Amino acid sequence: MLEWRKFSLPFVCVVFHLLRLHPFRTKRVWLFACWIGKKYDDNSKFLFEHVCKNHPEIRCVWITRNPEVCGHVKSLGYECYTSTSLKGVFWMLRGGVAIMTNGIDDFSPIPLIGGAKIIALWHGVGGFKKIYNENYLGRSLVIKKLVDWFYSWVYRDFSLATSEYTAQRTMEQFNVKRSSIMITGQPRNDLFRIGMNPKEVFKGVLDKSFKKIVLYMPTYRVNPQNGQDVVRKILEDLTVNETFLNYLKQNGVLFLVKLHPLTKFKMDTAILNLKILGDKDVLSVQHLLMAADCLVTDYSSCCVDYALLKRPIVFFVPDEEKYLSYSSLNDAYSKVVQEKAQNVEELVALLLTGNISQANLLNEIFEDPSIAGTCYSENTYQKICEKCKVVIG
Structure with missing residues (x-):
């Protein structure tokens, strides 16, 4: 996977930025994916099912690279397509909100989601290990931020957090502004x-x-x-x-x-x-x-x-x-x-x-006191609607 990312970076970067000019997206279609398109799991899965069951005004589409996952999600009664199918490509070009856990290649090796509002739920908020920009200093950090400015596999418009501490860490890890971070809790923990x-x-x-x-x-x-x-x-x-x-x-x-x-x-x-x-x-x-x-x-x-x-x-x-x-x-x-x-x-x-x-x-x-005991999936849904200016009705 890492070799593919390095090899394909220039081409993927061009495609991603060209698609940001694409005017035909709708914020009432939400795309979901996780774990490099291999699984049906994690924060994306739990938010996907919550929105499907409680907010029919949003069309939820799961995108996967794995045909077995596609069959499983369809058997549960949800809409799902493989990333290489015509319908999968169509909805990736149509969706206005894209929700992932690991990176934008959760959707496909060449992500067709440029121009959609990208939400990073991540696959484990918090913890103790330093990741991404936290492991860079001085000139290396400056170069890393410059490269990420052109294109990053973990690009996001908005990020999930569970407390002010995790929000501050997300800012440092991914070089994002505090205003782009939503303290909602992790949808997977609604279980x-x-x-x-x-x-x-x-x-x-x-x-x-x-x-x-x-x-x-x-x-x-x-x-x-x-x-x-x-x-x-x-x-x-x-x-x-x-x-x-x-x-x-x-x-x-x-x-x-x-x-x-x-x-x-x-x-x-x-x-x-x-x-x-x-x-x-x-x-x-x-x-x-x-x-x-x-x-x-x-x-x-x-x-x-x-x-x-x-x-x-x-x-x-x-x-x-x-x-x-x-x-x-x-x-x-x-x-x-x-x-x-x-x-x-x-x-x-x-x-x-x-x-x-x-x-x-x-x-x-x-765990921020403001979200303790609440429904994290609903918190996340409401914040996405607010941040992405999703108009319902």
Whole structure:
């Protein structure tokens, strides 16, 4: 994907800017896509379904590169086209609002959405890792901003945030103005208000009941110094650690591992109390979070979502020192992570405490009081209408 982006950049840039002159778009047609056109998931999915069900005055069209996704979305009763189909191309040229999670190539390798108002819901607002412009300084930052001024794969007219802190970070990350940022909450977290029976979440996946489900969601990371997949090494160590295995067995705990979508390795285990899931094994990450009794993570933004449930969160960072030698974290990490496990024994000790103090700290930073307890999808819909001057009726 990165090679394609570099190779196609001049051509895509010209097409994108020429289409901004295209006068035949309507703001009552909203285009939705996510995850480079491969999935039907995340913030785009939850907002798409909310608008379809509650605002029929807006024509919602899902665009995907994946024929299987297209068939699935249509089977749910929604309008969906592949990006290479005639109807897909037509609606990309017609839609006045385009909503994405990863970049404008969520819609197609050559995005035909120039001239539409582009809304970046993103695929995880908040978290601890520095991204995009946060990792540049001095002359490099000036050059980066200049290149982005001509064209950026993460271009947006408006961005979603969950608090003033995340709004300020978005300004720094993507060089956007505060007036272009909407504090609405993430639509995908509306699922936490609705609720769902955990047995339904794990139907067909688990064949045994457990007293407690601990969900482990590590962030994707490969050490650039030696090429080692850090998460694989952590999992291999866990599967042979007697202290950890005894904790699981004696307490009736299922340690459920959900790997990052970019993770390339596959790993099977015969341990009854430990199961590793892929994307196809679950309805969505939000369903997993909702069903888990406790979350174990590291530098991932998933903790921001999970904190809304006000359940225990354990930060397991055995590689912290090495990780900081090739990556960087923002100031929220030191503010929130008051307790952390740097070895398996400390992990077990923190799992036994069931402390929710770190969830409370996360909510103080990442959840604005003005949106607490509200419908994030409706907040987002209203803000898009306001910012994009969508005329209804």
